Amino acid sequence: MSADFSGGPLDGATLKRILGKKRDGGALSAEESLAFLHGVADGSIGEPEQVALLASIWFRGMTPSELSGWTTGMVDSGHRLDLSGFDAPKVDKHSTGGIGDKVSLPLAPALAALGCIVPMISGRGLGHTGGTLDKLEAVPGVMTGLDEAAIGRVLREAGCVICAQTRSIAPSDRVLYALRDRVELVESLPLIASSIVSKKVAEDIDALVLDVKTGSGAFLVDIERGRELGQTMVDLAAAAGVRASARITSMARPLGRAVGHTLEIEETVAALRGEGPKDLVEITVAFGADLLVAVGLESDHSAASAAVLRVLGDGSALEHFDRMLRAQGASVDITGATLERAPDVVELKATAAGHLGFGDVRQIGYAVRDLGGGRAAPGDVIDPAVGVVWQHAAGAAVDAGDVLALVHHRGGHGLEAALERLNRAVTLDGGAEIGPLLIERIEPSGRV
Numbered sequence: 001m002s003a004d005f006s007g008g009p010l011d012g013a014t015l016k017r018i019l020g021k022k023r024d025g026g027a028l029s030a031e032e033s034l035a036f037l038h039g040v041a042d043g044s045i046g047e048p049e050q051v052a053l054l055a056s057i058w059f060r061g062m063t064p065s066e067l068s069g070w071t072t073g074m075v076d077s078g079h080r081l082d083l084s085g086f087d088a089p090k091v092d093k094h095s096t097g098g099i100g101d102k103v104s105l106p107l108a109p110a111l112a113a114l115g116c117i118v119p120m121i122s123g124r125g126l127g128h129t130g131g132t133l134d135k136l137e138a139v140p141g142v143m144t145g146l147d148e149a150a151i152g153r154v155l156r157e158a159g160c161v162i163c164a165q166t167r168s169i170a171p172s173d174r175v176l177y178a179l180r181d182r183v184e185l186v187e188s189l190p191l192i193a194s195s196i197v198s199k200k201v202a203e204d205i206d207a208l209v210l211d212v213k214t215g216s217g218a219f220l221v222d223i224e225r226g227r228e229l230g231q232t233m234v235d236l237a238a239a240a241g242v243r244a245s246a247r248i249t250s251m252a253r254p255l256g257r258a259v260g261h262t263l264e265i266e267e268t269v270a271a272l273r274g275e276g277p278k279d280l281v282e283i284t285v286a287f288g289a290d291l292l293v294a295v296g297l298e299s300d301h302s303a304a305s306a307a308v309l310r311v312l313g314d315g316s317a318l319e320h321f322d323r324m325l326r327a328q329g330a331s332v333d334i335t336g337a338t339l340e341r342a343p344d345v346v347e348l349k350a351t352a353a354g355h356l357g358f359g360d361v362r363q364i365g366y367a368v369r370d371l372g373g374g375r376a377a378p379g380d381v382i383d384p385a386v387g388v389v390w391q392h393a394a395g396a397a398v399d400a401g402d403v404l405a406l407v408h409h410r411g412g413h414g415l416e417a418a419l420e421r422l423n424r425a426v427t428l429d430g431g432a433e434i435g436p437l438l439i440e441r442i443e444p445s446g447r448v
Helices: 012-023 030-042 047-060 064-076 104-113 132-136 148-158 171-182 189-201 223-239 261-272 278-294 301-313 316-327 362-373 415-425
Strands: 091-095 118-121 160-163 207-214 243-250 344-349 354-358 387-390 403-409 426-430 438-442
Touching (some): 030 171, 091 104, 104 118, 104 261, 104 301, 104 316, 118 148, 148 160, 148 316, 171 189, 207 223, 207 278, 207 438, 223 243, 223 438, 261 316, 278 438, 403 415
Parallel strands (some): 207 243
Antiparallel strands (some): 243 438, 354 426
């Protein structure tokens, strides 16, 4: 491979050599990765060649330095947000996703209220999880497909923005992510890690926290795989000059009480009034404190936690949330609006006395999808008003006949299947003890 690659299209012989090298277990150079990813972004490399290299990465893996070069190549296949006009620390957070995971929604405005700039590029739901963009769009009028000029405008008005990936941010990732989903090459650790980190590095941020969820409601059920992914992402971000850390958090139960887009917006507003569920507040405070310490706005975790709790309780975080929504087109005042809920509600009741527990938490996400609130395929239309609101926290004692959850549905659509799934998700025979929400923290290893 020539050392003077300047962004032009790869010739056939060089492309064949790159594909063969990875097929045989070799490590791609940073230059080879960049050349290939430029070709993906500009369309000069076709899908068959893309699939061939992705499959080789799936089976062969990547060395730490190789993965770092691949991630940098994804960033450099487009260009970075220009946030040079902002003097405040620029921070972001990413979650691997779970049931009721709405942490980004209260966290971004809380950090903005504390003097940070938060350019949060988020995604949509697929399978058993809900997407942050889908939840945000449950607010009438909100637009998440913003260009870079609009992102800058929202940040100036509100200090935070939650939006979709733009066409110019890591464009090779956008192409390869969609392809991986179609050809069943999603669950590859180097491909997951590089996809996430490349978009965050392209945001021109100073610090990043990563929420790696494990348990039956997460994509990564096994904690060891969660640790490996978390360490890989932290090391990749650190190698790119971003102060990064991760936390392994439990998805052995839903986060908060609400699962469903409108219902989760309502719970977010409650959290921003200082009235949110204990677990949602706990994890929001933890990640907020991690970022405040990372960028030097607070000297220690205790003081940083107190600062996040303060803005969640005094209305300033809620004000920033409302400003962000209005800047993104919201037609309602979120501080006083009543959002549309599904017109029908049924009660899910305990069949015996015991303590509320959860077995297969994924079933809750699939139940919401059955009701119309999720996607089986990327183009599916969702109903934001349906969902489930749990009436008790995990571990709570309940009697036979107690209402465990309120199921919001529209004319019975998908209701029978949803109720069957919810009953499979619930356990009542365990004790009151549940595991911790925050399991462990991951710092850079220095191996990349």
